[in-house]
Amino acid sequence: MTLMKIELKQVSKSYQQKEAVKHFSLSIAPNDCIGLIGPNGAGKTSLIKMIVGVLEPTSGTILIDGEVIEKRKDTIGYLPQTPQFFSWMTAEETLSFMGQLSHMTPAELVREIPLVLEKVGLKGEEKTKIENFSGGMKQRLGIAQAILHHPKFLVMDEPVSALDPIGRREVLDILTEIKKETAIIFSTHILSDANEICERFCFMKQGEKILDQTVDEMLENEASDQLVITYKGAIDLFLKELKKEQAVKNIVVRGHQLMLTVENLEQNKIPILQQLIACQVDLLSYSIQREDLEEIFFKKVGVSLANNGAF
Numbered sequence: 617m618t619l620m621k622i623e624l625k626q627v628s629k630s631y632q633q634k635e636a637v638k639h640f641s642l643s644i645a646p647n648d649c650i651g652l653i654g655p656n657g658a659g660k661t662s663l664i665k666m667i668v669g670v671l672e673p674t675s676g677t678i679l680i681d682g683e684v685i686e687k688r689k690d691t692i693g694y695l696p697q698t699p700q701f702f703s704w705m706t707a708e709e710t711l712s713f714m715g716q717l718s719h720m721t722p723a724e725l726v727r728e729i730p731l732v733l734e735k736v737g738l739k740g741e742e743k744t745k746i747e748n749f750s751g752g753m754k755q756r757l758g759i760a761q762a763i764l765h766h767p768k769f770l771v772m773d774e775p776v777s778a779l780d781p782i783g784r785r786e787v788l789d790i791l792t793e794i795k796k797e798t799a800i801i802f803s804t805h806i807l808s809d810a811n812e813i814c815e816r817f818c819f820m821k822q823g824e825k826i827l828d829q830t831v832d833e834m835l836e837n838e839a840s841d842q843l844v845i846t847y848k849g850a851i852d853l854f855l856k857e858l859k860k861e862q863a864v865k866n867i868v869v870r871g872h873q874l875m876l877t878v879e880n881l882e883q884n885k886i887p888i889l890q891q892l893i894a895c896q897v898d899l900l901s902y903s904i905q906r907e908d909l910e911e912i913f914f915k916k917v918g919v920s921l922a923n924n925g926a927f
């Protein structure tokens with residue numbers, strides 16, 4: 617397979633007054649599997665639509681092996697956030713229709729459709745009408761249409777977010793296989809999903825790229841130790857006091873756990889724990905732990921993906 621390189625150079629998108637994507641640059645190598653991570657409204661869908669050529673950038677350029685996207689659309693596979701199908705068509709008819717739009721020949725369709733249905737776990741459903749498909753089956757069919765023409769680059773908008781845990785597992789397993797032969801970028805606001813298959817993360821906030829590193833680099837460069845406090849009962853007073861502490865750089869509340877990023881932790885943990893006692897927090901345990909990706913995201917983007925309480 618010939619290798620392909622995708623370059624986004626200072627790509628921006630504005631809708632009337634709203635600047636949804638701001639000067640976004642990204643270089644995607646042939647073997648990359650990139651998780652585009654951001655909270656709701658970060659600009660992920662707008663960026664993805666520009667990458668696949670559905671939406672025109674307001675400014676900036678997107679090049680595939682040095683050529684503009686229009687000339688290379690057939691090398692891209694695209695799974696939109698909510699793939700639309702004709703409910704009266706069967707799985708086979710749907711793929712045939714989609715394949716023709718990608719200029720596949722009748723012989724290619726006859727050869728490839730059974731293979732792709734098998735790949736996404738829909739063997740035996742060839743003649744089933746889409747109206748009888750579950751959400752998970754539709755998502756798998758969406759992936760099937762995206763990879764049917766053997767794209768070199770697969771772009772997916774929230775491929776697993778709407779699925780239940782079983783459907784999510786199935787789709788992640790399929791993507792693990794596909795990524796062996798295709799560069800992938802996919803958006804999600806669920807970091808653990810991306811972490812299963814992506815080696816590289818791109819964090820996005822309010823249209824801007826905040827961080828773009830491999831997972832290993834992120835854990836190496838961005839993670840620091842944090843103070844983890846497990847408690848019972850109320851902590852409102854303690855939280856109020858913590859917010860006044862200069863050394864406390866970040867606070868995340870998860871259930872009955874508090875994760876604190878603290879400057880000079882060794883030295884500053886003592887006054888924090890003293891404050892905790894003074895505020896009569898019912899302490900169950902405390903420990904020092906390395907931040908994980910979710911916490912790095914929160915620290916960098918300032919928004920909790922999981923809607924955990926945070927200040």
Ligand SMILES: Nc1ncnc2c1ncn2[C@@H]1O[C@H](COP(=O)(O)OP(=O)(O)OP(=O)(O)O)[C@@H](O)[C@H]1O
Binds near residue numbers: 635655
């Ligand atoms: N067609 C449009 N017209 C006007 N504003 C838009 C349009 N599409 C998106 N926006 C705005 O642009 C911003 C980015 O939206 P976008 O859908 O790209 O973000 P997202 O990260 O994909 O969000 P989500 O995770 O909720 O799907 C949002 O503020 C959104 O309201």
